Amino acid sequence: MTLAKDARGMRKSKLSGTRRYEMEKTIESIYQGIVDGDQHLVAQKVTEAINAGLAPEIILKDGLVAAMSEVGRLFENGEYYVPEMLIAARAMQVGLKLLKPGLADTCVKATGRVIIGTVAGDLHDIGKNLVGMMLEGAGYEVIDLGTDIKPEAFVSSVGEYRPDIVAMSALLTTTMPNMEATINALEAAGLRKKVKIIIGGAPITEEYCKKIGADGFGYDASQAVKVALAMIGRP
Amino acid sequence: MSTRERILAALQGKPVDRIPFIPLIDTYSVLDMPAHVQQAMQAAANDGYWQGMLAAIREIGCDIMLRHVYVTKSASGAPHLNGFGWFESPVVTSSHMDGSLLVETLETPLGTLTGTWGFTEMHGWIPHPVKHLVTNHEDLKIFAYAVDHLRLEKPAPDFENFVNAEKAIGEAGIATTSFLNTPLMDLIETCWGLENTYFLLHDHPDEVEAILDRLHQVQRLVVERIAESPAKVVIEYENTSSTLLSPKIFHRYCLPLLNEYADILHSADKIFLVHMCGKLQAFASDLATARFNGIADISPHPTGNFTLDEAATTLPGKVLTGGIDATTFIEPDLRRVEAKIAALILKIKPYPGVLLGSADTAPRGTPLETFRLIQHLVSTAGSYGVRDTLSYHPGEFLASIPLPEKASHPAGTAPAGKEAADSVDMHLVLLELARRLDGKCPEVTGTIKFMVTGDQAYRLFIEQGKCRLEISDGAADASMAGNPKNLLALFTGKLNAMAAFMTRKIKFDGDLKLLGVLTAAAE
Numbered sequence: 001m002t003l004a005k006d007a008r009g010m011r012k013s014k015l016s017g018t019r020r021y022e023m024e025k026t027i028e029s030i031y032q033g034i035v036d037g038d039q040h041l042v043a044q045k046v047t048e049a050i051n052a053g054l055a056p057e058i059i060l061k062d063g064l065v066a067a068m069s070e071v072g073r074l075f076e077n078g079e080y081y082v083p084e085m086l087i088a089a090r091a092m093q094v095g096l097k098l099l100k101p102g103l104a105d106t107c108v109k110a111t112g113r114v115i116i117g118t119v120a121g122d123l124h125d126i127g128k129n130l131v132g133m134m135l136e137g138a139g140y141e142v143i144d145l146g147t148d149i150k151p152e153a154f155v156s157s158v159g160e161y162r163p164d165i166v167a168m169s170a171l172l173t174t175t176m177p178n179m180e181a182t183i184n185a186l187e188a189a190g191l192r193k194k195v196k197i198i199i200g201g202a203p204i205t206e207e208y209c210k211k212i213g214a215d216g217f218g219y220d221a222s223q224a225v226k227v228a229l230a231m232i233g234r235p
Numbered sequence: 236m237s238t239r240e241r242i243l244a245a246l247q248g249k250p251v252d253r254i255p256f257i258p259l260i261d262t263y264s265v266l267d268m269p270a271h272v273q274q275a276m277q278a279a280a281n282d283g284y285w286q287g288m289l290a291a292i293r294e295i296g297c298d299i300m301l302r303h304v305y306v307t308k309s310a311s312g313a314p315h316l317n318g319f320g321w322f323e324s325p326v327v328t329s330s331h332m333d334g335s336l337l338v339e340t341l342e343t344p345l346g347t348l349t350g351t352w353g354f355t356e357m358h359g360w361i362p363h364p365v366k367h368l369v370t371n372h373e374d375l376k377i378f379a380y381a382v383d384h385l386r387l388e389k390p391a392p393d394f395e396n397f398v399n400a401e402k403a404i405g406e407a408g409i410a411t412t413s414f415l416n417t418p419l420m421d422l423i424e425t426c427w428g429l430e431n432t433y434f435l436l437h438d439h440p441d442e443v444e445a446i447l448d449r450l451h452q453v454q455r456l457v458v459e460r461i462a463e464s465p466a467k468v469v470i471e472y473e474n475t476s477s478t479l480l481s482p483k484i485f486h487r488y489c490l491p492l493l494n495e496y497a498d499i500l501h502s503a504d505k506i507f508l509v510h511m512c513g514k515l516q517a518f519a520s521d522l523a524t525a526r527f528n529g530i531a532d533i534s535p536h537p538t539g540n541f542t543l544d545e546a547a548t549t550l551p552g553k554v555l556t557g558g559i560d561a562t563t564f565i566e567p568d569l570r571r572v573e574a575k576i577a578a579l580i581l582k583i584k585p586y587p588g589v590l591l592g593s594a595d596t597a598p599r600g601t602p603l604e605t606f607r608l609i610q611h612l613v614s615t616a617g618s619y620g621v622r623d624t625l626s627y628h629p630g631e632f633l634a635s636i637p638l639p640e641k642a643s644h645p646a647g648t649a650p651a652g653k654e655a656a657d658s659v660d661m662h663l664v665l666l667e668l669a670r671r672l673d674g675k676c677p678e679v680t681g682t683i684k685f686m687v688t689g690d691q692a693y694r695l696f697i698e699q700g701k702c703r704l705e706i707s708d709g710a711a712d713a714s715m716a717g718n719p720k721n722l723l724a725l726f727t728g729k730l731n732a733m734a735a736f737m738t739r740k741i742k743f744d745g746d747l748k749l750l751g752v753l754t755a756a757a758e
Contacts, residue, residue, distance in 0.1 A: 037437065078517065081481030083433045090434060121357030123365065126429050127478070148355055173561045173598040174357050202478075202538045203562050220478075 023054050027063045030095060034067035035074075037087030039094045046095040056102035060139065064092050064099070068137025072222040082130065085221065089133035096136065110141035112164040112232035115157050117145035119168050119182060122175035127201055130221040131167060138225045140165075151178065151185035158191045164232040167224070168214075170201040179204075180212035196231040200224055237406035238298050246468060246506050246528070246554055248588035254580060254617040256610055257300035257408075257556060258593040259532055263361060265291045266599045285400050285410070292408075295606045298613075299408025300556075300590070304400040306412045306464035307390035307457065313339035314362075315352065315425050318415055320453045321386040337362055343384075346377045350426055367428040375435055375442060378426075382449045389460040397466050411508075412466035414457050416473045418450035419488040423479055451492055458496045462503035469505050470531050471496065476513020476539070482521065490521050497526040508554065512595035514540040519549050529554025534594030537562060543589060544582045556590040558583075559609070564593060564601040569608055569633055574660045576609055577629065580617045581666040591617070608632055616663075629660050661687045661719045662706070668726055669695055669704040671756040676700045681749045684711035688718040697752070713745035726756065 026049045033041035049059050071088045074080035080088075114135050118128050125147050132142045143161050145153065154166060166186070170176040179199050186192040198216040199209055209217035216231060218224025236244070236252045244251045258264075265276050272294040280287025285304045292299050310317040313330035316339050322328055327342045337352040350368035354361070369378050400410040415421055423432045436443045461469055471493070475485065493509055500507040508531040515522065515533070522530065533555050535542040541549075543558035558579060566572050576591075583589050591613060597606075615627035665685060677700035685693045692708040715722070721740045724730035732750075735741040743750060 081477055081484075081517070082429070082479060083437075083481050083484055086430055086433050087437050090430075121355045123353050123355060123358060123363035129430065148353075172358065173565050174600060203560075205537045205562070208562075 019052075023049065023052060026052070026054070027059065030059065030063035031067040031070070034064060034088050034091045034095065035070055037084065037091050039091040042091045042095045043098065046098045050098065050102060056099050056106055057108045060096075060099055060103065060108070064095050065137065065139045068092055068134065071137070072134065072225060075220070075222045085130065085134070089130075089137060092137050093133070111139035112228070113141045113143070113161060114165040114167055114228065115143045115145055115154070115161055115163045116167040117149035117154065117157075117169070118147040119170045119175055119178035120148055120150040121178060122170050122172055123147045124169070124171035124201075127171070127221070128167075128169040131169065131200060131218065131224045134221040134225045135167070135228060138229060140228065151182040154182045155185050155189045155191060158186060158195055159189070163195060165196045165198060165228055167228075168197070168199045170199075170204065173203045176201065176203055176208070179214065183213055196228075198224060198227050198231070238408045239404070239406045242298060242300055242409050242590065243467070245588060245590050246508075248552070248554060250587060250619070252619055254583070254613050254619075255298045255300070255590045256592065256613040256617075257298050257590050258559070258597045258606065258609075259302060259557075259595065260288060260292050260295065260297075261302075261596045262287070263599050264597040264601060267601075268295070269603055272603065283396075285396075286403070289400070289403060295603065297606050297610050299404055300468075300592075301400060301404060301408065301410045302470065303413050304397050304410040304466070306392060306394055306397045306466055307460050308393045309390070313341075315339055315350065316341055316368075318421070318425070319382065319385060319450060320390070320457075322381060323384045323386055326381045326384040336365065339368070341368065341378070341381050343377050343380045345380045346373070348374055348377050348381075364425060364428060367431055368426040369422075369435070370427075370431050372435070372439060375439060375446075379442060379446050382446050385449065385453050387452060387456065389456045392460060392464065394464050397464060401465070409468060410466070411468040411470050412461060412464065413470045413472060414454070414461060416471065417489045417492045418447045418454065419484070420473055420475070420479070421450070422447075424474065429479060447488065454492075455495070455499070458499050462499050462505065467504075467506060468508065469500055470508045470510055471527075472510040474513060475509070475511040475515060475518065477517040478514055480518075482517050485518050486521055490525060494526045497528075501526070506554070508556070512539065512557070515546075516540045522553070523550050529556070529588065531556045532592065532595050533557035535560050538594055543579060543591075544586075547583060547586045547589060552588075554588040554590075557592045557594045558589075559592065560594045561598040564598050564605055566605075567602075569602070569604060570630070572605055573608060573612065573629065573633060574663070576612050577616045577627065577660065577663050578666065580612055581663055581670065584617070584670065585619055604636060607636070629663065661685070661690050661693070661722065664719075664723055664726060665693050665695065665704055668753070668756050669702040672697070672752065673702040674700050675755045676752050679749070679752050681712040681746065682710070683749060683753070684708075684714035685722065686714060686716035687722060688716070690719065697749075711745065713743070713747065713749045715741055715743050715750065717741035726753070 026045050029045040030042055033045060046059060071080060071085055075085055116128055116132050118125055132144050136142050145157055158166060168179050168182060170179055183197060196215045198218060199214045200218040204217060206217050216227035218227050241251045242255050245255050265272055272291055275294045276287045276291035279290035285301055289301055310321045313328040316328045325344055330337060330339045335354055339350050341348040348368045351366040352362035353365040369375055397410060397412060404410055423429050497507050507527045508529045509527050510531040512532045512534050530553060533541055533543055533546050538560050543555060546555050563572060563575055611632040679697050680699055681697055683695045691706050694705050694707050694711055696703045717740055721730060721735060725732060725735055725741060736743055
């Protein structure tokens with residue numbers, strides 16, 4: 001796997017000389033560890049970077065987010081599939097867990113906040129979980145409501161968490177109408193205009209997305225991230 | 236041909252008088268059906284699962300290719316855990332309901348594993364994993380111990396069950412038997428889940444592969460028993476999809492096993508299909524060389540990514556069933572369904588070894604009229620013999636039946652009655668024209684454009700008699716323009732070309748001699 005520094009937007013830190021070179025190598029290792037799905041390497045290198053005083057925001061953006069962006073690219077090119085994406089996302093989550101206290105201390109803002117769930121009547125969660133992981137990898141704060149989420153539960157969660165995006169998943173033709181029911185419930189609660197809504201799942205099409213008044217449709221997990229970033233993508 | 240003869244011929248890639256229509260009907264499909272279908276199913280289901288499904292399919296009225304008629308006695312105990320087979324002492328399985336959850340337990344001297352499955356009414360009461368049995372390395376060790384205690388012997392036969400099903404069906408169709416997916420897919424879908432399976436396979440490949448190998452040994456014995464059975468057609472429910480697998484994983488962990496099962500079943504002269512209802516494009520090269528006879532329940536967009544005609548081209552020699560996705564079945568505008576299915580039927584014609592059906596289970600909420608419409612289409616547009624496509628008149632069937640309230644156009648603008656009968660889908664007409672003309676005039680080369688009022692432009696490319704239709708505008712050697720009704724009248728000989736020209740019903744341009752070849756289509 002080649003590593004294009006310019007493509008992943010390595011940021012200049014205040015470090016210089018040999019130390020800066022070492023930190024860049026560490027970030028590179030984090031990046032490569034995630035792309036290769038090596039959770040142990042990622043844990044080791046993120047710890048090293050934190051201990052060396054590198055800003056958590058830089059580790060997040062140049063290491064974790066850049067790597068998951070590369071994973072998304074490999075997925076779209078058909079070089080990576082779901083297994084590789086999952087292994088990479090797990091490695092990313094290991095790094096993110098280590099970074100979280102530092103990110104909270106420095107008040108680093110997430111790309112956006114997403115609540116995600118599978119709609120009422122539907123217990124399928126594979127697609128939802130993948131989208132959640134990829135959104136996390138893009139720097140979003142993801143609140144996973146789980147499966148079989150009724151419209152009123154989506155509404156109360158929007159009230160509680162004030163997300164930027166509501167992401168809904170459905171695998172069955174019988175449960176996908178509950179996406180529309182949820183949108184209607186958000187409308188009735190006066191919350192519809194406060195959030196963007198993205199949907200996805202096996203029977204979902206662009207046409208259906210427009211029909212029910214959702215804001216975006218993700219054909220797969222990688223596309224879902226692109227759609228989300230186009231809607232809410234804080235720099 | 237009887238339906239039985241037709242289905243068996245199609246499954247062997249032999250000529251048939253018309254394409255069969257064999258949707259996969261499950262209890263889930265029947266949940267919103269009219270009362271008489273549900274009552275028939277429930278009454279018959281007192282005798283067993285296949286009896287109920289057979290009664291439902293008869294009420295629905297499509298060709299019968301009955302699924303899941305077992306030829307072995309299944310292991311009793313926890314439904315999912317004993318799907319792997321019989322566990323020997325000291326391993327014990329048990330199950331119980333905890334509220335709306337099915338709890339299954341696997342007890343071993345190393346420890347106890349518990350998995351739960353949930354139900355929802357909308358889900359059709361099909362259990363779905365909620366908490367997986369194996370989630371970490373410690374669980375993996377316990378599971379490995381348990382599978383090492385799976386009994387290695389062929390399951391007890393229950394051939395009489397299958398013979399009874401075939402007798403009950405008679406010439407109206409066939410019964411098929413089935414077995415579970417390859418071990419990796421089974422772990423992904425039932426007991427371990429996607430994430431746990433891949434994480435454990437990544438972190439502990441030797442241990443997971445040893446488990447897969449043991450489960451394969453047990454599965455192989457099931458297949459050997461099926462090979463001895465009277466079932467002619469065997470379907471393995473693999474659920475392959477690139478939403479669950481990579482081509483590399485499929486190639487390494489699934490394909491070799493499927494090939495091995497195929498060899499066992501072929502040695503007993505069985506037809507072996509693998510149910511693959513997901514996105515398959517990524518596996519095309521492996522599927523093309525796989526040794527099983529065909530793929531059941533092919534799914535186009537959006538649930539899959541392979542149309543029947545694409546699959547037929549990409550996987551030559553493979554038997555294919557399916558092709559109609561769930562969203563088409565629940566489409567309320569039956570006129571749209573008709574246009575879509577009729578176009579599909581004409582597109583795949585006369586490819587041998589194709590059976591039209593549902594991509595995976597026909598979904599709950601499918602109007603009964605949709606099944607009947609498709610059955611009508613295969614009997615008219617889908618006929619290959621004397622009763623050929625000319626007996627298909629778009630809109631005719633829908634005009635002849637009372638449409639359910641659901642089937643009306645959402646905006647209330649759907650043509651009905653005579654209006655529907657008058658409407659013409661020119662794509663279908665031109666596809667059929669191209670099919671009839673194909674190969675008839677080997678000396679002819681040229682391009683004819685059809686500009687259809689209110690429709691798109693089509694171009695018919697003729698290369699030394701070989702015909703290909705495209706929906707495209709652009710240069711052509713000759714063209715004709717008119718409304719669908721007049722063009723259809725011209726092609727079917729009801730409107731004379733000269734009269735059409737003089738009355739300006741149809742405008743002709745370019746090489747009129749080339750247009751003359753179209754008369755060969757009517758011969």
